[in-house]
Amino acid sequence: MNERVPAQKKTSATPPQANQASSPLLHQSPLTSELSESVGSNSNISKELGGIQAKTIRRSLNWQNIPVEAPSRGNGMSLSGGIQRQQEGTPAPDFYAEVKNQTGPFATSAVNTILGRFDMSNAPSANDAVLKAWLDTFTNEWVSQRQSGSDEKTARKKAKRSADDEAKEVAKALAKEAALERARTDLQSGNAFKHDPNTNLVRNEYDQGTRGGNAKSLSPRLAGRTVAEIIDILDTDVTAGRGTKSTSNLQMPNGKPPKPQIGYQYPDGTLVRVKPDGDAFLDDPMYSVEVTNNTSGPVTGQDDIAFKVGTDGKAVPKGPNDVNNPYNIRTNAEQYNPYLEEVIKAGHLTA
DSSP states (O other), rough: OOOOOOOOOOOOOOOOOHHTSSGGGGSSSOOHHHHHHHHHHHHHHHHHHOOOOOOOOOOOGGGGSSSSOOOSOOOOEOOOOGGOOOOOOOOOHHHHHHHHHHTEEEHHHHEEEEEEESSTTOOOOOHHHHHHHHHHHHHHHHHHHHHOOOOOHHHHHHHHHHHHHHHHHHHHHHHHHHHHHHHHHHHHTTTBOOOHHHHHHHHHHHHHTSSOOOHHHHHHHHHTHHHHHHHHHHHHHHHHTOOEEEEEEEEOOOOOOOOOEEOOOEEEEEEEEEETTOSSSOOSEEEEEESSSSSSSOSSSSGEEEEOOOSSOOEEEGGGGBBOOOSSTOOOOOHEEEHHHHHHHSSEOOO
């Protein structure tokens, strides 16, 4: 008869509760190594189990010691409360770093195309400003698209479209300012005038002081005054016999009633026209100081006018047909129109 082997006293693999409490989680060895050491160090227990699978030891978790990372850029796994955690073992993608590889082929060529239709010869910083607008917009849109889950092809397409649109708007604004600045420069130099032999002759006489002397002195004097003040100054000249006064009506388009106009003419070829109710384009009180082609006889129309005079006393073109506009209206209206308006405004003065 086989002898019965006395049963061995089994020891619990789980430490007493008191010992558990006194052993912080951070100071215990990893769960896998502890389980291996516990089973491997007692061969008798392994034999007695006789194929019975060892029970996995589970530890209670101390949630206060588990770190939670704040949200970061990238397409991490979205958790409640807006916290994002990247999948374990996968580094968060840097979408800002991706932009460097995307903008290279497009930025310079896009900016060159956008600026190519404008004249920026007097705006040397325009290229840098438009390039910055393009890059900033592309970067912001790229990152936004990638963070929302778009693939590179989709993100590139949308970012490029947004960058092109923004850069075009910046370029247009800079082009307009460049045109206005050129108009001011050309008004001072006389380059705003279209070449005309008769106008050039009268301008030379004006500059030499042999024609339109009253226009040169009156224009700065009338600047910033009301219609009543302007009329009072000019009426004084008429009373003193230095000029003559006449009234007429300006015909308005589309059947609108005519507007009054008062003319003051001087024998040196100076003509001042006062329009208390404006003209066909504006209802604001206006006036203009002009120099005529002839020093004698009444003025019957625009053909009798050589040019207008600005508030600084300089000669300016009388109308659009006399402006030497450096821009092409068909291909570059963004600069053609502001240039023209700035030149015309110099001779059509608001009271």
